[in-house]
Amino acid sequence: MYTVDCSIKEVDKLNIFNSNKRFNLPAILHSIKSYEQNFYAANEKYTKLAEFPLIEGLKGKIESKTITTRDKIRIDILDINPFHCKKYIIFCEGISSEKTNPLQQKAYLKLIYAGWGVIAFDYRGRGKSSGQFSQDGARTDIAAIYKYLLNKGIMPKDIGIIGHSMGSAIAADFSSKHTIAFTILINPFSKATDMVKKIAQKASMPDFIRRIIQQLPAFLIPLQNKFDNERAIKKIHAPVYIIHTKDDGIIPVELARKLSNIKAKNNILYTELNGSDHDLNDEKIEYCLKFMEKHL
Numbered sequence: 265m266y267t268v269d270c271s272i273k274e275v276d277k278l279n280i281f282n283s284n285k286r287f288n289l290p291a292i293l294h295s296i297k298s299y300e301q302n303f304y305a306a307n308e309k310y311t312k313l314a315e316f317p318l319i320e321g322l323k324g325k326i327e328s329k330t331i332t333t334r335d336k337i338r339i340d341i342l343d344i345n346p347f348h349c350k351k352y353i354i355f356c357e358g359i360s361s362e363k364t365n366p367l368q369q370k371a372y373l374k375l376i377y378a379g380w381g382v383i384a385f386d387y388r389g390r391g392k393s394s395g396q397f398s399q400d401g402a403r404t405d406i407a408a409i410y411k412y413l414l415n416k417g418i419m420p421k422d423i424g425i426i427g428h429s430m431g432s433a434i435a436a437d438f439s440s441k442h443t444i445a446f447t448i449l450i451n452p453f454s455k456a457t458d459m460v461k462k463i464a465q466k467a468s469m470p471d472f473i474r475r476i477i478q479q480l481p482a483f484l485i486p487l488q489n490k491f492d493n494e495r496a497i498k499k500i501h502a503p504v505y506i507i508h509t510k511d512d513g514i515i516p517v518e519l520a521r522k523l524s525n526i527k528a529k530n531n532i533l534y535t536e537l538n539g540s541d542h543d544l545n546d547e548k549i550e551y552c553l554k555f556m557e558k559h560l
Contacts, residue, residue: 297486311390316364333408340392345381351422352381358429367544399489406438433491440499454522455492457482505555511540
């Protein structure tokens, strides 16, 4: 067992020491794993209660449908294409959002009036979708949506994907394995292990524990969902557009800068906006539309 001598009494209650008062690394790793589980559980509960009414501009313009994945999970989707467009956006929401979030609805409205159809959906285990959320499951969910669009006669070259916040990782992961017109990542992170270290910087804990977490190699951080945008983007050949706000207090901007600085890639465009808004807003969507006009 990895141990470190220590005698700080106030952290005894965290169970990070063994009976010999030596530092217990497995206990810290277990705490990280428990935090992740609680994080997803809390957001899952919220999304099951957080359905919002349609905004005025979208009333009568949406088809609500359920599609079934290859592993028999029912995914609740909104097919928004009142003008019968032959090009679509798959919208991957953040972990704390539900597909009827008013800010997302405003984004859908701008997209359809710019000549796009939109598929909005809730990942498995969230909203009205069945199952339990996981990285592999979310990948399967989008694969089912992609197949749904192909069956509608939409060509891969006419399908783009937008991911916001944690949805950026789901979007990038999918785009790295499928033919897609372009990928837009709004306020993304570099990888989940980087986020663990950023959260630890602000969390209430003794400084020496914080330092140990900062020094842990990524492979030792026990996450169930090891989203890795850095690795995914390296495998994407179509255009990638990254938007981030300079003072985002949820996902630090330096994590997006890491993505924009990936070497040997000339298909990445990066825009950094002033402000602290992590959520979607009109400015971000306008930048998305300008990018989309050039690439499809």
